[in-house]
Amino acid sequence: MTLPARAGLDAVPAYRQGRSAPAGASKLSSNESPHPPLPSVLHAVQERLGGINRYPDMSAAALRAELAARYEVDPALVTVGAGSVELAAQLIHAVAGEGDEVMFAWRSFEAYPSLVRIAGATPVAVPLNAAHAHDLDAMLAAITSRTRLILVCNPNNPTGTVVGAEELERFVAAVPQDILVVIDEAYVHFDRTGTYGAGIELFRRHPHVAVLHTFSKAYGLAGLRIGYAIAPAEIAENQRKVAVPFGVTDLAQTAARASLDAEDELAVRIEEVVAQRDRLHSLLVDAGWPAVASQANFVWVPAGDRTEELEELLSAGGVIARAFPGEGVRISSGSIEDIDRVADALVRKEATV
Structure with missing residues (x-):
């Protein structure tokens, strides 16, 4: 007997999590924060543990109210989800279905094409330009009568490149207003180009823009899974109609609110990650690898047919990175000790050549 299976799922690969690291190695494969939870955040979560027999507030009203006040928007425009990836899925399901198209740059966030196919829509991947950044002209040219949503990952994962505020403004203005433009700013806290916050300003000026943020990266809450979107009312x-009921736990909501209260402490940690990211880029370039300057919490090395060589080199030195076979390796920014380990791995390679 063959059990029924939904048509089309053969084209949807299972999401591949970054490899775990063995004891004593550095896990730089998942763009996580290298820092443990802040004591104030940990304390807030611990205080809520006694209530985990109860369902969370499905509307996340308190958190949404804080975010709405921060961005000076109506709380009804703020939604929450289990990380920005779930929010991206919500947005796709909210506007696209069978016969519709959802566009994004490629390579970009690995989950995008799968999320689109799961919604029954057709993914349209537009190649990055020679600088490993969004080719906005090509994306505009790829718009059809079937286009319903365009995803712009900014900074882009895995390349770390940024679409500047003026470029993004021109792009959004050129996109027909019956197409939703989603600015995925999961890594915006690490951007030092001056485009920080461009998505929110675009949302204020254009009726067809939504913005995604997450608490997984800069805030260090990857294990609790929480993010938020700001989108037009409809x-x-x-x-909310397509969201999984009770998808964001009370502990996650509590940690997010405590993190918003601890941003001065978090800012120090973010600057440490940025400093190690820039150091990581310099180490790779000095060692002869074609690393791309990054504005995220990772560095992309488009190693092409040398991808396996670089992955094995790092692994031998106790560094677990994320390899995309035949394309390149993404190495997360970690602690000073993590990047020291990368440096040692690269030096050993030079010593054997």
Whole structure:
């Protein structure tokens, strides 16, 4: 007997998590924060543990109110989800279905094409330009009558490149207003180009823009899974219709609110990650690898047919990175000790040549 299977799922690969690291190695494969939870955040979560027999507030009203006040928007425009990836899925399901198209740059966030196919829509991947950044002209040219949503990952994962605020403004203005433009700013806290916050300003000026943020990266809450979106009212309402009920736990909501109260402490940690990211880039370039200057919490090395060589070199030195076979290696920024380990791995290679 063959059990029924939904048509089309053969084209949807299972998401591949970054490899775990053995004891004594550095896990730089998943763009996680290298820092443990802040004591104030940990304390807030611990205080809520006694209530985990109860369902969370499905609307996340308190957190949404804080975020709405921060960005000076109506709380009804703020939605929450289990990380920005779930929010991206909500937005896709909210506007696209069978016969519709969802566009994104490629390579970009690995989950995008799968999320689109799961929604029954057709993914349209537009190649990055020679600088490993979004080719906005090509994306505009790829718009059709079937296009419903365009995802712009900014900074882009895995390349770390940024679409400047003026470029993004021109792009959004050129996209027809019946197409939703989603600015995925999961890594915006690490951007030092001056485009920080461009997504929110675009949301204020254009009726067809939504913005995604996450607490997984800069805030260090990857294990609790929480992010938020700010979107036009009708889109936000449809997001709530397609969201998984009770998808964001009380502990995650509590940690997010405590993190918003601890941003001065978090800012110090973010600057440490940025400093180690820039150091990582310099180490790779000095060792002869074609690393791309990054504005995220990782560095992309488009190693091409040398991808396996670089992955094995790092692994031998106790560094677990994320390899995309035949394309390149993404190495997360970690602690000083993590990047020291990368440096040692690269020096050993030079010593054997």
